[in-house]
Amino acid sequence: MIANSPNSNNPKQNDLLAALPGEVFLRLLPELELVPMPLGWVLCESGAKLTHVYFPTTAIVSLLYVTEDGASAEIAMTGRDGLVGVALFMGGDSTPSRAVVQSAGYGYRLKASVLKREFKLGGHLQALALSYTQALITQMAQTAVCNRHHTVEQQLCRLLLLTHDRLPGDELVMTQELIANMLGVRREGVTEAAGRLQAAGYIKYSRGHITVLDRPRLEKHVCECYHVVKKECDRLLPQNPNALQREKEPAITVNRHVYVERAVRH
């Protein structure tokens, strides 16, 4: 079962929805549909027409591209800080990338038509959606840089921090195999990097459960890519008012699915 019962959910757990002025929020509220987002669920397949826009609250979604020979690479990650489906209001109705739930939880969704209508009014939702898209662009750009210049270990730190930022507690539920698929590297490479991080005392892990032990040290160890994106998000996006005070609590284990089939690497 998925963590958190539905009645503990609230659209304002999503930072974008929380930042909407009351009038707009109330207009959208009846259209917001709560959806459980289980691990491995493909919100949208590569090239498929988007039917909804998703505002994750407790779930985390990966945007990734799968190559012809089955290798994959994460392009960006979205959680409570943003929305999935920017192509809808940007003019395409699909993208070459796939959206997959990377960490199970809940989210709210709007029908494509409803979102487009509200976006075209040119009000707060438009401004928020565009600002978030700009933050997403920064994340994608930095992913490209990171893939070019930084080690698997640095990229693992980045992934862990990005995920940790979007979860209430310190426990990440993800196997090394899944991490390898997201980073687009070998599983063994993740094993070695994670082993070093554990030996250094930054994290501890066991069979799909990673606990962040020393976040400040992780932040020192990660490459600049993480910090560049973080800073840009803070600059562009509405701050989650309880983000700082929020106590990190242990997360609840959820059921596991296959993420993506193991990449066949050239």
Place this chain on the structure above:
Amino acid sequence: MIANSPNSNNPKQNDLLAALPGEVFLRLLPELELVPMPLGWVLCESGAKLTHVYFPTTAIVSLLYVTEDGASAEIAMTGRDGLVGVALFMGGDSTPSRAVVQSAGYGYRLKASVLKREFKLGGHLQALALSYTQALITQMAQTAVCNRHHTVEQQLCRLLLLTHDRLPGDELVMTQELIANMLGVRREGVTEAAGRLQAAGYIKYSRGHITVLDRPRLEKHVCECYHVVKKECDRLLPQNPNALQREKEPAITVNRHVYVERAVRH
């Protein structure tokens, strides 16, 4: 001196400007300022506030990120097909990346305030700008994938084709050193890859002048990343009406500047 005399320039050489309906175009026309864009010119520094949006006509601009230790990586490339400065209408007024002229030529620019005003009207310019941004997102995503999974030789092919697409002729004016900076790899790596492409008869080159000899073969040799982006651009963006018929003519040599200082690689 830069190729093409100013009076051979026309804003409609830029595909986005060309796609604007007459009414909008005429409204913007008096505000469009023709600017020569010499090789190496930094349109906008990382983190600096954007003062203008640029619509290249014959020039090509690289968006690239420079790391703390001086290494660089191209994020995306824009020419007559698009515009430089999406952050302006997306809500940020700056980006962590730098915009540098990669191939000298001309372009038109609009003051930030003028563009923002027109964008807020929600008309054709907004729709075009957003569609182009979606295409840019695709390019950035594919750059991330390419950096992760493909060889320097494949990436060189991609760079050559992207550049060739944005030039009138078959001659690209760029040194291997400059290419290395854009790809974020060693200059020697480019020398070797380019040597193989020349040996195969796809290109020929000499001291900063590369001629595309067999484009169809290059297109077969390049990784899927190029084709994914091309297809998505064709789908999202207004087609340049003379793109197909346009005769490729030899380009004219321009003066050379330093692109970026050689990266110190960790």
Place this chain on the structure above:
DNA sequence: CAAAAATTGTGTGATAACGCACATACAAAT
């Protein structure tokens, strides 16, 4: 025309990541 600078070519050894083949360890299921 000579000197200086820019561009490209080549060789050598180091390294990070790869593919593959297993071994080990823990968890879930019958």
Place this chain on the structure above:
DNA sequence: ATTTGTATGTGCGTTATCACACAATTTTTG
């Protein structure tokens, strides 16, 4: 409690790319 499956650990040879050093050209400059 034993089996089955999932997750992680490890070793070994291979490869792409790296860093560095320098040679060989061609172009530009004084």
